[in-house]
Amino acid sequence: MKRPLRIALPKGRMMDQALAIWSRVGSGIEDGSAASRRLILPSADGRFEFLPVKSQDVPSYVEAGVADAGVAGYDVLLEHQSDVLQPLDLRFGGCRLVVAAPAGAVYPHLNGGTTPRVATKYVEITRRFFAGRGVQVDVVYLSGSVEIAPLLGMAHWIVDLVETGRTLQENGLEVLDTVAHSTARLIVNRASHKLRLEEHQRLIRELDALTRDTQAPSLTGTFQS
Amino acid sequence: MPNERISRIPPGSRDLLADDVRRRREVQSTWFELAHSRGYDEIIPPTFEYEEVFALAAGRDLASRLIRFLDRDGKIVALRADFTSSIARVAATRLRTEPLPLRLSYAGKVYRQATDDGGHHREAFQLGAELIGDGSAEADVEILRLAIDTLTALGINDFQINIGESRFIEPLLRDFPEEEAERVREAIDRKDRATLEGISGSARFQTPMFVSLLDLIGRAEVLDRAMVLAESDEAWAAIARLQEINSLLAPEERARLVYDLGEIRGQDYYTGIRFEIFIAGAGRSVGAGGRYDGLLGLYGRSAPAVGFMLETDAIADHFLRQEP
Numbered sequence: 001m002k003r004p005l006r007i008a009l010p011k012g013r014m015m016d017q018a019l020a021i022w023s024r025v026g027s028g029i030e031d032g033s034a035a036s037r038r039l040i041l042p043s044a045d046g047r048f049e050f051l052p053v054k055s056q057d058v059p060s061y062v063e064a065g066v067a068d069a070g071v072a073g074y075d076v077l078l079e080h081q082s083d084v085l086q087p088l089d090l091r092f093g094g095c096r097l098v099v100a101a102p103a104g105a106v107y108p109h110l111n112g113g114t115t116p117r118v119a120t121k122y123v124e125i126t127r128r129f130f131a132g133r134g135v136q137v138d139v140v141y142l143s144g145s146v147e148i149a150p151l152l153g154m155a156h157w158i159v160d161l162v163e164t165g166r167t168l169q170e171n172g173l174e175v176l177d178t179v180a181h182s183t184a185r186l187i188v189n190r191a192s193h194k195l196r197l198e199e200h201q202r203l204i205r206e207l208d209a210l211t212r213d214t215q216a217p218s219l220t221g222t223f224q225s
Numbered sequence: 226m227p228n229e230r231i232s233r234i235p236p237g238s239r240d241l242l243a244d245d246v247r248r249r250r251e252v253q254s255t256w257f258e259l260a261h262s263r264g265y266d267e268i269i270p271p272t273f274e275y276e277e278v279f280a281l282a283a284g285r286d287l288a289s290r291l292i293r294f295l296d297r298d299g300k301i302v303a304l305r306a307d308f309t310s311s312i313a314r315v316a317a318t319r320l321r322t323e324p325l326p327l328r329l330s331y332a333g334k335v336y337r338q339a340t341d342d343g344g345h346h347r348e349a350f351q352l353g354a355e356l357i358g359d360g361s362a363e364a365d366v367e368i369l370r371l372a373i374d375t376l377t378a379l380g381i382n383d384f385q386i387n388i389g390e391s392r393f394i395e396p397l398l399r400d401f402p403e404e405e406a407e408r409v410r411e412a413i414d415r416k417d418r419a420t421l422e423g424i425s426g427s428a429r430f431q432t433p434m435f436v437s438l439l440d441l442i443g444r445a446e447v448l449d450r451a452m453v454l455a456e457s458d459e460a461w462a463a464i465a466r467l468q469e470i471n472s473l474l475a476p477e478e479r480a481r482l483v484y485d486l487g488e489i490r491g492q493d494y495y496t497g498i499r500f501e502i503f504i505a506g507a508g509r510s511v512g513a514g515g516r517y518d519g520l521l522g523l524y525g526r527s528a529p530a531v532g533f534m535l536e537t538d539a540i541a542d543h544f545l546r547q548e549p
Contacts, residue, residue, distance in 0.1 A: 065508015087416045191503045191510060194387050194483065197442060208418070
């Protein structure tokens, strides 16, 4: 007997949204078990088991085949460039990766030809984005609270994720440019997709029908450059 | 106390000892026993070659992953990144007067640059075979059969080969400018339906083919569906070849094959069949192969050829998982 398809989910709000979608295809988890601290949460119908992990780690689990599939933000996929299938845009968890800076900042070139410093969690995306624009920048990696970097003089601009824009506003930052639109994506391990084709095809079909029917089409995640 | 500077080894390299060695040597000895019984003589190409040998053959990905250094005379050499390229060079140069077909087998290491984010090796054991000088479907089947029999001889029962045909997709991609073709190729490779629908729907490319590619996976009935969709002589020839292969295989061999026309992984030099090998429990493919009728010509002797490769390390890891 094969084990159920194992789905890696990013802990937090995206996991709740994902579990809600799975429950609408009849494969939710038992009430209350999301709050338990179990390593793996089985779906009530036995088709799936869910593996809650840190959002940035979802692609690694899926690429290694520890999970058969997973849900990951397009921003995370762009940053990590993992070797996984990306069959479906799940059309939730929408947000934007933007370039932001204190109000009145000069962009995309600094006065006097100074090389801009850009603080971000998304080092790879930032490098590629500015390279695509033909702008040379120094990228400074920060693992959090990126929005304070310009206020402290650590960077001229930041590249960060915004949903509502409130954090930016509170720190006196303005959006200068859009790097990418991001939504939640279904990702699938390559070998698992080949070896358990029918199960994956069924899941993709079900999720596709659901996300097409009931939600407004999202901004697609094409990389603007 | 060990000297820390000395006891660290470069990322992506490793020492293999004891059981890790035993498993690999067992795989190799099973392999050579079978290969020799089928008339495939072992060849040991050099560990480093002039970089052109690999750069000529390789696609952009492999070319960017060569481990290169300057030779005494200032020429650039690269560590062996791909056995097939080296063997094609030998067959086209030193063995150029040998009568065809040539049957050659190998086992050893390839060396490739890898990202340094952990878990990626820069040297890996592979084994495999090349059948050079025979362009027929029988030759394709001989290599597929050799791959199947190798896995069976290794005691691996739960495996599958996904096979596609380069000529089915390539004609479609020729309509695109290079950069866009790359994007389409990536979308096919990732089974990214949304992007492919965008392409199929755009006025310039009124072809539902790209989306259909995602569903052209399965047993022989897939080939009938694909034949209906084939729009060019090349695509038609591709499907005809796969049908011929299907009819040449024994039923138990056929059961191992999944026709997968969206299969575009693998080396850029593949011109005909291309396949990937999967075993249950492994998170990625453990082998690959295909037909490369244009490769020897790059080294000066045109000849059709077909071959396959298994990742010895992945097979050894599989045995490790099986052990109590």
